[in-house]
Amino acid sequence: MHRNLLLSGLLSLLAGGALAQEDDLLKLLGEEEAGPEYTTAAFKSTRVINGHSVENTAHGVLDFRIGHRFGPVNGGANEFWGLDQATIRLGLDYGVTDRLMIGIGRSSFEKTLDGFVKYKVLRQCDAGCTMPVTLAFVAGTAINGLKQSVLWPYPAEERPFYFSHRMSYSFQMILGRKFSESVTFQLNPGLVHINLVEKADQTNDIIHVSGAGRMKLSKRVAINAEYFHVLPGQIPDPTAAEVAAGQLPVRNSFSIGFDIETGGHVFQLHMTNSLAMFERGFITGTTEQWTDGGIHFGFNISRVFTLHDPKAKR
């Protein structure tokens, strides 16, 4: 009889166990095996403002970009505070894979043609792996398209002009982390190599230590800022005579702006002291200053087209 009591006790325990399982049937399937899940949308666009962000265009996606900068605000009423003037860059970027992106662009600034390759070496991970940061490298080339007579006011017999004089290069490392749903920071130090510099005492390789960040204000609006700090002593200031002739010292580039997302477009509206939208131009060729009103209002429009669906093959 005692044995039966014990048995009935055991059975009721078993029954209790079975009932508890009813609550979460899914446990019967065991633990889920989560594949690596990479962090997405650290920035809304592949550019913070002028410079590259940690983001790439996705595999198979073509991004048509229109960059536009008005004249400086300190141009005054006669220039309609800069809105009379325009500098533009038209660009096409393409995601060869989710990690590799290529792009070309044509700028009205020095009639420059530029191209770049960007590759994500490390990708920040949300689940299934432990990588805390994204690391990307960008290498770009820019070709100055100004007429030879403008670029090279010397007789060809004395000082021959080579096509390589038009070329400059940019190499950048982008180390970024999306700290939370709304906050992302990145460091993007790099080097700009200019084949032909203006003065004998100027170095061809110019190193900069730079960074950028963003904060989302709502699901579709973010505020971005970026700063490019050219290490001092690399680009000599113009002499008094050169200043009198209209030459300006090179300044560091600072930009701040909003990203506004509307379906397939991202609108970036910003204020910047740089006019150019390719690395040699805005990192080593910015001559205006925020403090004296050398600020340009500008915008980038990004429109993406899916040319190829990498998942469709499956």
Place this chain on the structure above:
Amino acid sequence: MNTAKNLLFVALALPLSLIAQDRYGTRNGHIAFFSETSMENIEGNNHKVSSVWDATSGAIQFAVLIKAFEFEKALMQEHFNENYMESNTFPKAEFKGKVTGITADQLKKPGTYEVAVEGDLTIHGVTKPVKTKGTMVVAADGTVKASCDFNVKPEDHGIKVPGMVRQNIAEQILVKVRMDYARL
């Protein structure tokens, strides 16, 4: 006397073991949703849906990882996760409910059975009751193909569609559930 009592206990215990045998499950269920408007059609597909169905009690559960939905366009997937579903905050959609209209006896012979499904659907952290009809096809090898279609309104689950894109996203989203259950 003792023997008779023991037999009674065994008889009581038997249904418990039967419960354990009548459970069906899958990890690779397919859920698709469709938003059709004159502006654009959006389709999301998830092939990693987990579900368990207890045929004896009728209890059924689904867990759907939001990030596992795949789209034709990468940007659709990004917006779906970032702007609408907020999948970092609400990583899973869930359904807990009951299937009625099919008996354990019917499960033993191949055939197509109409069933009713009722339960609580949690999407974007908001739970709403759902009542719909489905079909279960029992195959000769004992597997069960279950299918069910129903509509979900994004606003019912606190998913806001901004005015700018209202014409691109349907008010009623058609959800198609296709499960290939195997006995657990």
